[in-house]
Amino acid sequence: MSQAVDKGSLLLPIVPAGESQEAPRTRRLPEWLKRPIPAGGGMGFTRDLVAELKLETVCESARCPNRSECWTARTATFMILGEVCTRPCGFCAVPRGKPEAVAEDEPDRLAEACARLGLKHVVITSVTRDDLPDGGADHFRRSVLAVRARTGATIEVLTPDFDGIPARIDRVLESRPDVFNHNLETVARLQQAVRRKSQYATSLSVLAHVKKAAPEIKTKSGLMLGLGESTEEVLETLADLRFAGCDFLTLGQYLQPSTRHLPVVRYLHPSEFDELGRMARALGFQEVASGPFVRSSYHAGEMARSADIEPASNTVTADRG
Numbered sequence: 001m002s003q004a005v006d007k008g009s010l011l012l013p014i015v016p017a018g019e020s021q022e023a024p025r026t027r028r029l030p031e032w033l034k035r036p037i038p039a040g041g042g043m044g045f046t047r048d049l050v051a052e053l054k055l056e057t058v059c060e061s062a063r064c065p066n067r068s069e070c071w072t073a074r075t076a077t078f079m080i081l082g083e084v085c086t087r088p089c090g091f092c093a094v095p096r097g098k099p100e101a102v103a104e105d106e107p108d109r110l111a112e113a114c115a116r117l118g119l120k121h122v123v124i125t126s127v128t129r130d131d132l133p134d135g136g137a138d139h140f141r142r143s144v145l146a147v148r149a150r151t152g153a154t155i156e157v158l159t160p161d162f163d164g165i166p167a168r169i170d171r172v173l174e175s176r177p178d179v180f181n182h183n184l185e186t187v188a189r190l191q192q193a194v195r196r197k198s199q200y201a202t203s204l205s206v207l208a209h210v211k212k213a214a215p216e217i218k219t220k221s222g223l224m225l226g227l228g229e230s231t232e233e234v235l236e237t238l239a240d241l242r243f244a245g246c247d248f249l250t251l252g253q254y255l256q257p258s259t260r261h262l263p264v265v266r267y268l269h270p271s272e273f274d275e276l277g278r279m280a281r282a283l284g285f286q287e288v289a290s291g292p293f294v295r296s297s298y299h300a301g302e303m304a305r306s307a308d309i310e311p312a313s314n315t316v317t318a319d320r321g
């Protein structure tokens with residue numbers, strides 16, 4: 001990129017025009033998104049543990065394409081606060097409806113699972129709970145503390161927006177997660193279609209508040225690509241994230257969970273992800289994961305360790321993450 005424009009204090013690269021992409025006419029995936037079906041049996045330990053402890057994972061709920069790989073490696077991303085979400089996002093496979101009561105013993109069950117998996121880096125996410133007075137913030141806090149007490153692992157929270165209310169975000173921060181992740185998901189123009197009841201500015205304010213309130217905690221966000229955004233819009237979004245002080249970034253291909261969800265507008269070639277990753281680093285993100293299969297929690301432990309975030313103790317026995 002030889003040219004750049006100012007956006008605040010950032011230099012925003014200009015992408016060459018004319019990178020043509022094929023719009024999908026069928027639901028057939030391009031070659032780079034096809035994966036061999038793994039030989040059986042590897043996921044069993046993780047699957048049985050999740051079932052035994054009656055936990056939810058976003059791996060299953062969001063129909064993540066990496067589940068075979070992650071679960072075989074005994075890594076999972078746990079979803080607290082139930083399996084029913086109060087927001088109707090157009091991309092997400094998590095069921096929407098009236099959520100159940102919060103399970104008070106969930107933090108202990110979660111900590112038990114993390115200990116038995118031997119996780120060194122734990123990612124905790126949740127459904128959005130607009131029905132709860134604090135949006136579930138205190139349950140996040142309790143979950144982080146329980147996992148830390150039991151495992152000594154580094155901990156990443158991947159939170160809803162808490163309506164941008166600082167007191168709720170601060171409640172989570174009381175538990176001092178190592179990484180605070182909140183996804184912007186898509187560019188400003190597509191927020192209404194993709195996230196419906198969530199706001200671009202609110203999500204940016206969440207990340208900015210964390211960085212202001214607890215500068216030592218790494219902030220992280222992610223985008224799904226292939227929903228109709230232009231490359232220029234992606235770069236504008238990355239600049240906005242950097243302006244909010246966001247440290248880590250994930251970029252991955254959006255995949256339609258079912259025909260009831262938003263269609264894929266285009267499949268980005270892996271080389272495009274490489275180029276966007278390079279440009280994101282040029283914009284100042286400390287850590288970037290960019291690729292068709294990248295998700296918020298994909299290899300999250302490697303990203304954390306790459307940024308020199310290490311477990312506080314040696315109470316875990318296996319090297320997972």
Ligand code: SF4
Binds near residue numbers: 067068075295299
């Ligand atoms: S990438 Fe994250 S959500 Fe997907 S299977 Fe792996 S741990 Fe689960």
